[in-house]
Amino acid sequence: MVPLGTLVLPIILSAVLVFVLSSVIHMLLNYHNRDYTALPNEDAVRAAIRSGNPAPRQYIIPYCAAAKEMGSPEMQRKYAEGPVAVLNLKVAGPIRMGPNLVQWFVFALVVSLFLAYLASRVLPAGAPYLEVFRLVGTAGWLAYAAGQVPAAIWMGKPWAVAWKEVFDGLLYGLVTAGAFGWLWPR
DSSP, X not given: OOOGGGGHHHHHHHHHHHHHHHHHIIIIIOTTTTSXXXXXXXXXXXXXXXXXXXXXXXXXXXXXXXXXXXXXXXXXXXXXXXOOEEEEOOOSSSOOHHHHHHHHHHHHHHHHHHHHHHHHHHSOTTOOHHHHHHXXXXXXXXXXXXXXXXXXXXXXXXXXXHHHHHXXXXXXXXXXXXXXXXXOOO
16 A cells, blocks of 8 residues: 555646646637537527526426426426426626636546545555556546536437547546556655
């Protein structure tokens, strides 16, 4: 076992690398640019949502309070008519990227901390680079990517978008694995 304190540098470096890589993916490579599209009647939809004054939350359309109601003729009609959607509403106002970026970096730190914990319990000091890389990379990919698949299965996230995010997770897992393999205690 490796003391967790000896892994502070790979924890921080891997979080920084994930943060930088995600910035490159979203600002330079732009392959996520078509993940979202505009509604043809966006202004009317915005006005309809605003008229109900809903709080920032996650909503489902059509809403069903209990599973047994899903089979009712009224709910079946609503599902058939559509739309069927999961809607996430944020607080209204100008987009402020700062808090989101801080949260993303903290998330990357937390993922790296848990990866460090796992690796420190499984791998000895002096473990070969590829052994560290394989364990941390596999667990890192799962940490960054696995949640995208249930969102596609249950929430209607388009599979093309989910697979791109799984690919991003693979890249994040690889840079994390590289940092840990390079800085693993000898």
